[in-house]
Amino acid sequence: MMKTMNDYRDALVRVLRRECETAERIDEAMKGKQQAFIRWHTADLQAMLEEERTLLEAMALLEKERTALVRTMSAGRGRLLSMSEIVALEPSPELEAVYRDLRAVSARIIRRNNQNRDLLQSSMSFVRRTLSFITGNFRYKLLDQKV
Known part of the structure; x- marks a missing residue:
């Protein structure tokens, strides 16, 4: 049986929904990682x-599935369409909602990832200064500290 654009759109909604659920779980894992890092709970x-x-491995598989659907839905257009273009071309409240949700959770993940990067850099700086102090190779001066 030949699939219609509606079939592909519905499949895309299902994949995006699974991506959104997986992204929510990634965000929770990143939050747990952040808390464990702050509290120094290595286990x-x-x-x-x-x-x-x-979860990232699962997300990569979902991304491949989504990309294949986008390729199919872009066929005959001369180029690969972006998700926002597909949402505009295939109007569906469900597609719009799940795409919006995925963008929102992705933005949260980016913010949390940046926070975790900053925490890690701060900790590395602390460790370097502590080791320099312990080994007598203390080059850090109060005036060197950024304000």
Whole structure:
């Protein structure tokens, strides 16, 4: 049986919904990782890193599935359409809602990832200064500190 654009749109909605659910779980794992890092709970940190890795692998598979659907839906247009273009060309309240939800959770993940990067950099700086102090190779001066 030949599939219609509606069939592809419905399949895309299902994939985006699964991506959104997986992204929510990634955000929760990143939050747990952040809390474990702040509290120096290495066992919890390791568990969160493993969970995050597993979820990222699942997300990569979903992304491949979404990309294949986008390619199919872009056929005959001369180029690969963006998700926002597909949402505009295939109007559906459900597609618009799940796409909006995925963009929102992706923005949260980016913010949390930036926070975690800043925490890691701060901790690395602390460790470097502490090691320099302990080893007598203390080059850090109060005036060197950024205000």
